[in-house]
Amino acid sequence: MTTTTPAAPPQVIPLAKAASKPKRKLTPYWLLLPGIAWLVVFFAVPMVYQASTSLQTGSLEAGFKVTWHVSTYWDALVEYKWHFVRSFSYAAIATVLCLVIGYPLAYTIAFKASKRWRNVILILVIAPFFTSFLIRTLAWKTILSDGGPVVGALNTLHVLDVTNALGLTSGDRVLATPLAVVCGLTYNFLPFMILPLYTSLERIDPRLHEAAGDLYARPFTTFRKVTFPISLPGVVAGTLLTFIPASGDYINAQLLGSPSEQMVGNGIQKQFLNVLDYPTAAALSFILMALILVMVTVYMRKAGTEELV
Amino acid sequence: MSRLFTWIRAHLVVLAGLLALAYLVLPNLVVLAFSFNKPAGKFNYEWNQFSTDAWTNPCGVADMCQSLSLSLQIAALATIGATVLGTMVAFALARHRFRGRAATTAMIFLPMAMPEVVMAASLGTLFLNMRIPFGFTTILIAHIMFCLSFVVTAVKARVMSMDPTLEQAAQDLYATPTQTFLRVTLPLAAPGIAAGALLSFALSFDDFIITQFNSGPTTVTFPMFVWGASQRGIPVQVNVIGTAMFIAAVALTVAGQWLDNRRKATA
Numbered sequence: 252m253t254t255t256t257p258a259a260p261p262q263v264i265p266l267a268k269a270a271s272k273p274k275r276k277l278t279p280y281w282l283l284l285p286g287i288a289w290l291v292v293f294f295a296v297p298m299v300y301q302a303s304t305s306l307q308t309g310s311l312e313a314g315f316k317v318t319w320h321v322s323t324y325w326d327a328l329v330e331y332k333w334h335f336v337r338s339f340s341y342a343a344i345a346t347v348l349c350l351v352i353g354y355p356l357a358y359t360i361a362f363k364a365s366k367r368w369r370n371v372i373l374i375l376v377i378a379p380f381f382t383s384f385l386i387r388t389l390a391w392k393t394i395l396s397d398g399g400p401v402v403g404a405l406n407t408l409h410v411l412d413v414t415n416a417l418g419l420t421s422g423d424r425v426l427a428t429p430l431a432v433v434c435g436l437t438y439n440f441l442p443f444m445i446l447p448l449y450t451s452l453e454r455i456d457p458r459l460h461e462a463a464g465d466l467y468a469r470p471f472t473t474f475r476k477v478t479f480p481i482s483l484p485g486v487v488a489g490t491l492l493t494f495i496p497a498s499g500d501y502i503n504a505q506l507l508g509s510p511s512e513q514m515v516g517n518g519i520q521k522q523f524l525n526v527l528d529y530p531t532a533a534a535l536s537f538i539l540m541a542l543i544l545v546m547v548t549v550y551m552r553k554a555g556t557e558e559l560v
Numbered sequence: 561m562s563r564l565f566t567w568i569r570a571h572l573v574v575l576a577g578l579l580a581l582a583y584l585v586l587p588n589l590v591v592l593a594f595s596f597n598k599p600a601g602k603f604n605y606e607w608n609q610f611s612t613d614a615w616t617n618p619c620g621v622a623d624m625c626q627s628l629s630l631s632l633q634i635a636a637l638a639t640i641g642a643t644v645l646g647t648m649v650a651f652a653l654a655r656h657r658f659r660g661r662a663a664t665t666a667m668i669f670l671p672m673a674m675p676e677v678v679m680a681a682s683l684g685t686l687f688l689n690m691r692i693p694f695g696f697t698t699i700l701i702a703h704i705m706f707c708l709s710f711v712v713t714a715v716k717a718r719v720m721s722m723d724p725t726l727e728q729a730a731q732d733l734y735a736t737p738t739q740t741f742l743r744v745t746l747p748l749a750a751p752g753i754a755a756g757a758l759l760s761f762a763l764s765f766d767d768f769i770i771t772q773f774n775s776g777p778t779t780v781t782f783p784m785f786v787w788g789a790s791q792r793g794i795p796v797q798v799n800v801i802g803t804a805m806f807i808a809a810v811a812l813t814v815a816g817q818w819l820d821n822r823r824k825a826t827a
Binding site for chain 2: 276278279280283286287289290293294295297300301304352353355356357359372374376377379380383387389392393394438445495499500502506515516519523529533539543547
């Protein structure tokens with residue numbers, strides 16, 4: 252017992268260090284393995300399957316075979332070109348509206364509210380997430396109902412005349428028009444705009460505003476030259492988090508619109524679940540994904556924000 | 561004059577903010593009000609008569625409470641799965657340098673940057689091709705897949721902001737790596753893990769699009785029940801569940817903040 256103890260400590264430490272080195276190198280891979288494997292098998296591989304399915308022909312009974320039938324893409328585009336146009340224009344309008352509506356609220360939470368009120372408002376922004384998306388969307392059917400107070404007010408204020416002229420509504424109705432769908436999309440994705448905006452605004456030192464004021468900047472100039480540029484990462488993140496899900500959405504178009512407001516998502520859903528034409532559904536979803544990836548890449552190049560994750 | 565102008569402008573922003581808040585909360589108020597309605601027809605869109613029938617008999621509708629319990633089961637399991645897998649990935653990303661880091665980050669980011677319908681249709685295509693029958697398992701697999709990235713983001717942010725000297729201090733005080741992890745690292749990371757888990761639960765419980773493409777005929781989740789009901793006739797009980805969920809969420813958040821404040825006050 253006594254013979255081994257004196258020499259032990261200096262030997263044990265370097266040995267332990269030497270043994271832990273290769274182990275440490277492998278640690279991150281062991282940590283990553285299950286999660287990344289899950290995403291590879293259930294996210295990346297399905298994308299490949301989808302690409303291959305879009306090039307198949309056949310029927311559910313006879314089975315599908317890859318025949319490099321590229322014209323599925325062309326047919327899908329011809330049949331659904333207006334769905335694509337509607338998807339991207341509704342999503343774009345909803346994104347702009349979210350920014351216009353969400354910015355003042357994010358600004359109020361970040362700079363105008365006391366600490367106590369800040370938390371209350373943040374809870375009210377997040378809490379709707381916990382009530383089913385569908386139930387809340389259906390509530391808009393009540394709010395925008397024909398002859399209801401909202402439609403009446405819009406009529407008296409001649410807002411409906413303007414939206415009629417823009418082609419967003421027709422006659423005295425808001426339900427079953429593009430306006431209802433855009434309104435639903437704006438509502439549903441507004442928290443995704445407010446939260447990143449708030450995160451980027453919250454970091455701004457209020458003394459910057461004072462400094463701008465001291466240098467004789469008017470409030471609007473301060474906003475344009477100081478606040479808005481600093482909040483740009485939040486604006487970019489918010490617009491992406493709003494635009495991407497909105498362009499793929501089919502719930503708002505289905506519940507609040509009429510068949511003439513249907514978006515690409517409705518097309519994919521119909522082809523996949525009702526018509527059982529999997530190649531067309533796959534082609535549509537592939538085109539949607541490609542268009543979004545292109546738009547997002549161009550937008551991020553222009554906006555120049557790299558660090559998003 | 562300019563001071564008045566500034567005053568009005570400052571309050572204009574707050575006013576616009578409050579209007580935005582009203583826009584966000586209005587549907588919840590409508591859901592609450594209409595949970596006390598006694599609709600004239602099958603649909604609960606127009607006010608008819610005050611009634612507490614739906615509140616006293618929340619499970620009075622066929623299949624609704626089964627779908628609710630199915631949704632809760634799936635959300636609980638998906639939360640556990642996504643939180644465990646996501647926390648491991650988050651620790652790897654926050655604490656280790658390794659080859660393939662950029663690819664890993666892209667793999668985590670892509671599911672969040674993809675419209676749900678694309679993921680839904682492609683995963684459904686995989687299950688169809690593999691002849692895996694749609695049902696509980698396929699829904700669970702899909703939910704863990706899309707919740708994972710959100711857990712990684714929440715936990716990674718927390719772990720990155722943690723002070724590494726605390727763990728060094730634990731080791732200096734002869735704590736074993738396991739002890740350090742369980743007694744120091746994990747409690748410090750807990751708020752991030754809890755945030756990720758809560759987000760997963762909410763996302764999974766409320767998911768409709770991915771579930772619709774990957775569920776079987778007998779696995780009707782609560783959102784799928786509401787979707788079906790929106791075509792056939794909506795029972796008032798749906799509003800009761802919606803309101804109860806809203807109140808529970810607000811109560812949980814308020815309680816969480818109160819506990820947090822108390823802990824900060826005593827510490």
